[in-house]
Amino acid sequence: MMLKLAPSILAADFKNLGKQVMETVEAGAHYVHLDVMDGLFVPSISFGMPVISSLRSCTDLVFDVHMMVEKPERYIGDFRKAGADLICVHAEACTHLDRTINQIKETGAKAGVALNPATPISVLEHILSEVDMVLIMSVNPGFGGQKYIPYATEKVRALRNMCRERGLETDIQMDGGVTCGNVRELIEAGANIFVAGSAVFNGDVTANTKAFLEIFKEYEG
Ligand code: DX5
């Protein structure tokens, strides 16, 4: 599977947001990861539709919207209109996950489901074949710059096996504490899309982006 980098703009310099997004795009990033926080599902509040629709004019790259929002079904249409290509909702935030996944697909966006660190992959039993991507949180969502929770690696390994057993090529995205130091272990466990906030935006954005892409090349071909 193709390995992809999804820089999370949460760690960007917001007064230069467009410029910083363009820097990751030009350096070869594959997605723009947009962390929407509602102050209820997670303690913090980040940004919403206006920021996303304003960034939409910067690039055609996939806009990957990670909704850390209670009852996300209330806003799926709005995020799609703002420019989301992929909408990922937390299983823990949806009373009717199947309905919400269908609602995302009906907008024409790709559908993802995210799991908090302590949520077992068994919740995916019946919905796995219906989603384009599973996001495995490797920190407790709410803030950038946290430390990777080691048991997330085993979770990814088990999920990749679950996909293989069912003949599915579902994307597995890792989010939280991903760095050039641990990404090889995560690739080997079976993840293929990597969110990185502080590891991309702290310091030289172009060099940091390219450092991930160089590691991906070790696994290509
Ligand atoms: C955490 C967010 C992440 C976060 C990642 O709640 O979902 O996308 O921005 O940041 P780092 O890579 O710094 O852990």
Ligand code: ZN
């Ligand atoms: Zn995220």
